Amino acid sequence: MSNGLRILVGAGSFADASAGLHLVRHLQGSFCTGLGGILIEDAEMLAACAIPHQHIVLSSGTTARAPSLSTVQMLLKADARAFRKLLTHTAGPNGADCAFTLAKGELVSTALRAARDWDVLVLGYREIHKLRGKIVLLQSSVPSSDEMIQASRMLSNHMPDVQITYTIKTDGDAPNSDPSSNARQFATLPDALAALARTNAQTVLVDFKNGPIRNHGDLLKLLEVARCPVIVFGPSNLPTLLEHNTQIPANTSVANDG
Template identity: 35%
Template structure:
């Protein structure tokens, strides 16, 4: 499983989830920290102000301060990942990229069975596991993952779909449009969202980007490498770690 995030706060949410479901995870672990290009562009402009999570308007940090924070995030992400891998007795790797989290994460997901996108939670209590049902019964990997995840977390599983689908899960809520489906997820207290980007109904990087924004929780993506990319491309930074065990 590859864990991708744009900062350590988001990565930590994904790492904590991975630790809780370690019993259902197989294989090695990877970490990907993506330095969003827009962040470095904003801080390079003099006199810029940003809004904090509490709604306060403050002067944007200097480029040097941002670089220091990014390096600190990278060390914390790498160290926590290595600790988790050690507890699972598995190999691990870690790398960094510039650009967009979704594009970079999907590009890096080649060869990984799951891409776990980190997002810091906004709810104090555990929420449900949300499955975005694939269109046909032949595409059930996401269904099984969501069931196992809900069982491991001891939370309810809810299944949503875009239109009528053939799925092994009987109780589901169909939505007529993607906007309605995302609006429903936006109103849901979720611990995690599961989908298969190759199977659908969501296929593109832009759709995945919108989903992560409204879910406000970690998103587990199967078939991430088969997602349809946006126009923007990411720039690769050489790996921080050689991928060996700690």
């Protein structure tokens, strides 16, 4: 591949961003020629924290008093500083040219709008446990792009047992859903997502140009069931999402916000 790709990492927190950048570190060299980051603040969460005496449900199932808006804003600023620092460190010698910005909105749609001028979007998702997961290629019957195959090989670190391919069949052949196989076939996207929900995945790679993920709703469902960073190739191939437009120029650096 003669020209490297520009990679944008989108996340709702530093923990999510860190998981995404951990993968990006394996895609350095000629594969990646530009790196950017966008930290997306959940507008609904900020609005809820502005209402007095609100409670939230913790992962344990118990409830607790929601943090104040000022506390959340302070934590977001700390996340932004940490995200930018790790982004620069990951980029190495070219770190000074990294693009970084803040945005408000829903994670997936906001990140997709920002990624229209980028070649690859990495949606961060914090690490749930330390067990090494599978590198999953989710594709349609159209073969994966060369870039996507190369990225999966770089991520699997020359260990083919770590890589698995999920293919959505579109012809009359009976799909093969053998869970012991490293190349599984499914009749529909929901079938593949159901299998993915039962898989310990380290990351999932998809291509908007070739499918089967083709819109915001599909990608949102994928991120929910995968529970790991999702790497999207060709985000510019997604149809226009919403009337608003958030973009990060691929070669623009953003000044520190202190």
